[in-house]
Structure formats: structure tokens, C-alpha cells
Amino acid sequence: MSSRRIHFTASDTEDAQSACKRLIHKYGQNRVLDADVVVALGGDGFMLESMHRFMASELPIYGMNKGTVGFLLNNYEEDNLQERLEAGKITRLHPLKMVAKDLAGKVTEALAINEVSLLRESRQTAKIRISIDDHVKVEELTCDGVLVATPAGSTAYNFSAHGPILPVNAGVLALTPISAFRPRRWRGAILPREAKIEFSILENRKRPVSAVADAVEVRDVSVVTVEEAPDISIHLLFDPEHNLEQRILDEQFIL
CATH class of the missing domain: 2.60.200.30 (Probable inorganic polyphosphate/atp-NAD kinase; domain 2)
Structure with missing residues (x-):
């Protein structure tokens, strides 16, 4: 399995910034132009910002929750990131x-x-x-x-x-x-x-x-x-057990 070149980005909270430094130390940091995937660390608000920021690059964005709700993000884990990225499922959105x-x-x-x-x-x-x-x-x-x-x-x-x-x-x-x-x-x-x-x-x-x-x-x-805007696509990457389609479906049954 080939390793994906990752560009890490994080919100300005202390927790997210600290996690970003640890992940960069473990997996390395690539420029956006050289990356295969963006890994965003923060909450849903930061994930939304990242989707706008990297929209033109068409890179898949894999979010890990370092915020509160984390509806648009995967669970935060430092180990096996390359394996998770490889197994991730793409959800395409149009703004x-x-x-x-x-x-x-x-x-x-x-x-x-x-x-x-x-x-x-x-x-x-x-x-x-x-x-x-x-x-x-x-x-x-x-x-x-x-x-x-x-x-x-x-x-x-x-x-x-x-x-x-x-x-x-x-x-x-x-x-x-x-x-x-x-x-x-x-x-x-x-x-x-x-x-x-x-x-x-x-x-x-x-x-x-x-x-x-x-x-x-x-x-x-x-x-x-x-x-x-059908000509613009945003690619979100989710762990198979945390895909966005299922999360939205589940929201309809929360009482």
C-alpha cells in the first residue's frame, strides 16, 4: 500500500494545534500542491472553512474531530491514519x-x-x-x-x-x-x-x-x-462506519 501525501491543517484551538504538530511529526507535512489529501483538525465550523479554502484544489478532505459536535468529521485517532485514508469512502458535494x-x-x-x-x-x-x-x-x-x-x-x-x-x-x-x-x-x-x-x-x-x-x-x-453549482465538487473522505449518508439518515430518528 502506497502512502498518501498529506497536508495537515488545524483550527487555532490549543488542542487542535497540538494534535496537528504530533501528526506532522509522525506522518510528515506536504504542500497543498504536492498533497494527495487534506487532513483537517477542528470542529464543524473549521471543516466548513477548510472545504471553502481547498475547494479549488479538488483534493479530498478527511476531517478529524477536535471540536464539539463533529458532524462532518471522523473520530480523532493518531494511529493507522494511512490505513484509514486508504479505506475511506468519498462523498461528493456540490455547493x-x-x-x-x-x-x-x-x-x-x-x-x-x-x-x-x-x-x-x-x-x-x-x-x-x-x-x-x-x-x-x-x-x-x-x-x-x-x-x-x-x-x-x-x-x-x-x-x-x-x-x-x-x-x-x-x-x-x-x-x-x-x-x-x-x-x-x-x-x-x-x-x-x-x-x-x-x-x-x-x-x-x-x-x-x-x-x-x-x-x-x-x-x-x-x-x-x-x-x-454542478461544475464544482467537494470531496469529503469518511471512515466506512462513519459515512455522511448514514449520519444524515440517523438524524431523522433522533428524538
């Missing part, structure tokens, strides 16, 4: 592409691995028109906000907003309102991954709205479009 236009006409593009969310900025509720593939589906949603989640992100903010948990390979996206006031009975929708969603902000100066794609925020938006 969402957000294109947001603000009131000044500036256009901002950003990628989101978890979700794109629109959130009211003031004490007044937002009013948002929702179109799918150029067809108006919700004429006026009065709400605190609305979000579009990927399957990987469906267990995060989307689930907290009472959205559905989506299997990774289902080929769908979740469209979920956040504290909707009108229409009262609309609870969101499950959309095909090819759908293009457009949000038009009504009364946008009186009721300002911000758009957030993971860590990128655009304030005072007027129009936001969201669609999957």
Missing part, C-alpha cells in the same frame, strides 16, 4: 451559487456549502417574492427570512427552522421559510437540484434584507438568485 444584487446595483457572487439564507435587518418583517425557474410561486412571503439548503446543510440552520432533512444523494434542495407570518400554512418546498430560485425583496428600503452564503453576507439586497 450553492448565490448571486446577490444590492440597492446600489452592486452584484456579489458567493458559494455556500450549507445554505443561502435571507434575513430581515430591522424590526419589521421582510416581504419576499419567490420564483422558481422564472415562475412566481409565492407572491409575497412575510417573514423573518427564508433559506435554501443543500442536503449536507439540511441538518443545520434548515433543520432549526423546521425544514426537512435531505439524504445526500437525493438530488434535491430544501426551500424553508424562517418564522413565516403570511402565508401561515406554507412550510416550504423540496426542489430539484436543477432549480433556479429567485428572491425579490419587496419594499426593500423600508424592510431591508441581508443575504448570507455560509460566511459571506451582503446587506440591503434587492434581488438574490440561488442555484446549485
Whole structure:
């Protein structure tokens, strides 16, 4: 079995940094350009940062939990890392592409691995028109906000907003309102991954709205479009007994 060339990266916590030093001493450190795999040490937030950081490299990312929850990470162990990397199973994710236009006409593009969310900025509720593939589906949603989640992100903010948990390979996206006031009975929708969603902000100066794609925020938006970026792939590497598909499935049965 050939050894994989590893690039280690770690969050800035003392525990993660200490673990990174021990692993580099044991397995060596390679530049990203020379590596076969990235090993990320931290929590889910750092794993999300690493996915954005190394997205363009197309290297598989193997996370080991040095944080709290560790939903996107494998268990931390220092021994047999090469064997674990060899036996790991790849999960491919596609991010969402957000294109947001603000009131000044500036256009901002950003990628989101978890979700794109629109959130009211003031004490007044937002009013948002929702179109799918150029067809108006919700004429006026009065709400605190609305979000579009990927399957990987469906267990995060989307689930907290009472959205559905989506299997990774289902080929769908979740469209979920956040504290909707009108229409009262609309609870969101499950959309095909090819759908293009457009949000038009009504009364946008009186009721300002911000758009957030993971860590990128655009304030005072007027129009936001969201669609999957099928040409961009993120490769996550999981131990066979801790694969992401099973974890998402299990989340639906946690009481």
C-alpha cells in the first residue's frame, strides 16, 4: 500500500494545534500542491472553512474531530491514519451559487456549502417574492427570512427552522421559510437540484434584507438568485462506519 501525501491543517484551538504538530511529526507535512489529501483538525465550523479554502484544489478532505459536535468529521485517532485514508469512502458535494444584487446595483457572487439564507435587518418583517425557474410561486412571503439548503446543510440552520432533512444523494434542495407570518400554512418546498430560485425583496428600503452564503453576507439586497453549482465538487473522505449518508439518515430518528 502506497502512502498518501498529506497536508495537515488545524483550527487555532490549543488542542487542535497540538494534535496537528504530533501528526506532522509522525506522518510528515506536504504542500497543498504536492498533497494527495487534506487532513483537517477542528470542529464543524473549521471543516466548513477548510472545504471553502481547498475547494479549488479538488483534493479530498478527511476531517478529524477536535471540536464539539463533529458532524462532518471522523473520530480523532493518531494511529493507522494511512490505513484509514486508504479505506475511506468519498462523498461528493456540490455547493450553492448565490448571486446577490444590492440597492446600489452592486452584484456579489458567493458559494455556500450549507445554505443561502435571507434575513430581515430591522424590526419589521421582510416581504419576499419567490420564483422558481422564472415562475412566481409565492407572491409575497412575510417573514423573518427564508433559506435554501443543500442536503449536507439540511441538518443545520434548515433543520432549526423546521425544514426537512435531505439524504445526500437525493438530488434535491430544501426551500424553508424562517418564522413565516403570511402565508401561515406554507412550510416550504423540496426542489430539484436543477432549480433556479429567485428572491425579490419587496419594499426593500423600508424592510431591508441581508443575504448570507455560509460566511459571506451582503446587506440591503434587492434581488438574490440561488442555484446549485454542478461544475464544482467537494470531496469529503469518511471512515466506512462513519459515512455522511448514514449520519444524515440517523438524524431523522433522533428524538
